[in-house]
Amino acid sequence: MKRVYVNEDWCxxxxxxxxxxxxxxxxxxxxxxxxxxxxxxxxxxxxGDGSITYAVSCRHCKDPLCLRSCISGALxxxxxxxxxxxxxxxxxxxxxxxxxxxxxxxGPDGAAMKCELCLQNACGEPACAAxxxxxxxVYEEREExxx
Amino acid sequence: xxxxxxxxxxxxxxxxxxxxEAERVDPEARRVILSTGETLGYDxxxxxxGSHPFSPRFEGMETVEQRFFFTTLADALALEAAVTPETRVxxxxxxxxxxxxxxxxxxxxxxxxxxxxxAHAMNANLDGDASAILERHLEKNGLxxxxxxxxxxxxxxxxxxxxxxxxDFDVLVIAIGVRPETTLCAGAGGKVNRxxxxxxxxxxxxxxxxxxxxxxxxxDVSCGEAGVLAVLPNASFQGRTAxxxxxxxxxxxxxxxxxxxxxxxGLHIMSAGTYTDLIYSEVTxxxxxxxxxxxxxxxxYMIVGDVSRAGIYxxxxxxxxxxxxxxxxxxxxxxxxxxxxKVSRAKMLGGVV
Ligand SMILES: Cc1cc2nc3c(=O)[nH]c(=O)nc-3n(C[C@H](O)[C@H](O)[C@H](O)COP(=O)(O)OP(=O)(O)OC[C@H]3O[C@@H](n4cnc5c(N)ncnc54)[C@H](O)[C@@H]3O)c2cc1C
Numbered sequence: 433m434k435r436v437y438v439n440e441d442w443c444x445x446x447x448x449x450x451x452x453x454x455x456x457x458x459x460x461x462x463x464x465x466x467x468x469x470x471x472x473x474x475x476x477x478x479x480g481d482g483s484i485t486y487a488v489s490c491r492h493c494k495d496p497l498c499l500r501s502c503i504s505g506a507l508x509x510x511x512x513x514x515x516x517x518x519x520x521x522x523x524x525x526x527x528x529x530x531x532x533x534x535x536x537x538x539g540p541d542g543a544a545m546k547c548e549l550c551l552q553n554a555c556g557e558p559a560c561a562a563x564x565x566x567x568x569x570v571y572e573e574r575e576e577x578x579x
Numbered sequence: 580x581x582x583x584x585x586x587x588x589x590x591x592x593x594x595x596x597x598x599x600e601a602e603r604v605d606p607e608a609r610r611v612i613l614s615t616g617e618t619l620g621y622d623x624x625x626x627x628x629g630s631h632p633f634s635p636r637f638e639g640m641e642t643v644e645q646r647f648f649f650t651t652l653a654d655a656l657a658l659e660a661a662v663t664p665e666t667r668v669x670x671x672x673x674x675x676x677x678x679x680x681x682x683x684x685x686x687x688x689x690x691x692x693x694x695x696x697x698a699h700a701m702n703a704n705l706d707g708d709a710s711a712i713l714e715r716h717l718e719k720n721g722l723x724x725x726x727x728x729x730x731x732x733x734x735x736x737x738x739x740x741x742x743x744x745x746x747d748f749d750v751l752v753i754a755i756g757v758r759p760e761t762t763l764c765a766g767a768g769g770k771v772n773r774x775x776x777x778x779x780x781x782x783x784x785x786x787x788x789x790x791x792x793x794x795x796x797x798x799d800v801s802c803g804e805a806g807v808l809a810v811l812p813n814a815s816f817q818g819r820t821a822x823x824x825x826x827x828x829x830x831x832x833x834x835x836x837x838x839x840x841x842x843x844x845g846l847h848i849m850s851a852g853t854y855t856d857l858i859y860s861e862v863t864x865x866x867x868x869x870x871x872x873x874x875x876x877x878x879x880y881m882i883v884g885d886v887s888r889a890g891i892y893x894x895x896x897x898x899x900x901x902x903x904x905x906x907x908x909x910x911x912x913x914x915x916x917x918x919x920x921k922v923s924r925a926k927m928l929g930g931v932v
Binding site for chain 2: 502503529536
């Protein structure tokens with residue numbers, strides 16, 4: 433399965449992935465309309481300090497703790513990707529409690545929020561990787577990950 | 580309302596006998612006797628009987644006409660039907676269940692009062708600093724709290740309180756807690772402590788009998804002792820572990836711990852593990868975070884307010900990660916992957932676990 437991978441040596445800390453993610457998931461056609469003056473709610477987050485930066489988003493684990501721990505059955509798999517059914521999410525954030533990467537986030541509507549690989553939005557493939565200027569974020573299949 | 584899709588059991592080749600009680604287990608004959616008198620033979624049996632609400636005897640309890648628990652969907656629906664915008668609700672118990680019930684009733688009822696013998700709300704999970712934030716938030720949202728105070732006697736629609744006050748109410752909810760449902764195991768001659776003791780493979784002491792979920796008592800990785808770890812994540816992993824082993828596979832679940840995530844009127848609260856030695860504390864008007872460690876590993880935490888990425892702390896407890904390998908200072912204020920160092924990070928973000 434293709435996943436999002438991050439190489440921190442190449443990350444410029446430009447935060448473009450956050451903007452592209454928020455835009456892709458906004459449902460809007462125009463980036464300015466989607467983001468200007470509004471709180472940004474990206475599902476990928478750049479972390480780091482003055483010298484190191486890297487982006488963190490859902491790892492789509494082979495055995496996801498979040499999915500196993502979901503109290504309402506909202507977290508499920510679609511073609512390998514771990515997705516949230518918002519009509520079922522009760523916002524208890526047990527997924528945030530158990531995710532070892534801090535990759536599931538409290539969302540703006542009270543429900544949990546996470547990377548769904550842009551498979552449910554118009555982008556069709558991860559906008560973070562597609563727009564990363566330095567290829568610090570890639571979307572690809574890695575053999576060792578499937579082993 | 581269903582957790583699984585409707586076709587789940589059919590797809591999995593599982594036969595479910597709804598509305599059917601298992602009355603007794605005969606471990607010698609390896610049979611389960613159902614309430615209809617029918618018997619079912621088994622090679623491997625798993626007890627997943629969950630828990631039941633606990634209710635101490637209050638004097639005069641039988642004089643209360645409208646009294647409810649808040650455990651099952653049926654309880655919730657019956658309660659909802661009994662409440663109108665004029666109803667005065669009294670909830671006994673300011674733990675998770677009582678407060679969640681109060682939150683749900685706030686907009687449906689005329690008034691909601693919650694009392695608890697403990698001096699703080701969510702006493703089992705929070706200390707005074709943390710619950711003070713929660714209590715202020717609950718009161719701001721229209722709940723009346725009576726803490727360090729409980730009912731001594733009911734008299735119809737009146738509750739006589741320990742401090743001499745009386746509370747008039749129309750609907751009473753008892754939310755004092757739940758206890759493991761262990762009747763079947765005890766009846767079969769199996770050992771029962773607070774719950775049914777199981778090992779890391781979810782085996783009970785009785786041959787051919789396994790147990791999983793809220794009815795069990797199992798290893799708590801954060802303190803090394805057995806405890807009732809009655810939340811869904813633990814139940815889910817225990818069930819899977821039992822199932823694999825019952826089918827002849829090999830599985831262990833040895834990373835269970837007490838953990839909770841809950842929110843009331845938009846304020847989030849998380850807690851996990853065992854509160855040993857306080858290593859970090861941050862308390863403001865609206866936020867509280869406390870971290871606990873012993874023997875060089877994180878053993879527990881409580882957070883009120885910003886719960887983002889708290890799972891990183893949970894993982895440190897689960898994996899018993901030596902704190903000396905981490906940049907502790909960076910981790911304390913805000914959990915992130917930064918304190919793990921480049922090599923671990925490359926594994927986490929470049930590979931798949
Ligand atoms: C109000 C409330 C809120 C909760 N909120 C949370 C939360 O936010 N997060 C969280 O992680 N957990 C929460 N929990 C706990 C969570 O529901 C349990 O941990 C979980 O359901 C345990 O699963 P289980 O399969 O062990 O037991 P259960 O889900 O209780 O299932 C046990 C089943 O066994 C059946 N049964 C019992 N005895 C027999 C018998 N003799 N014959 C046949 N059937 C029998 C029962 O009818 C029941 O259907 C909450 C619980 C309550 C009551």
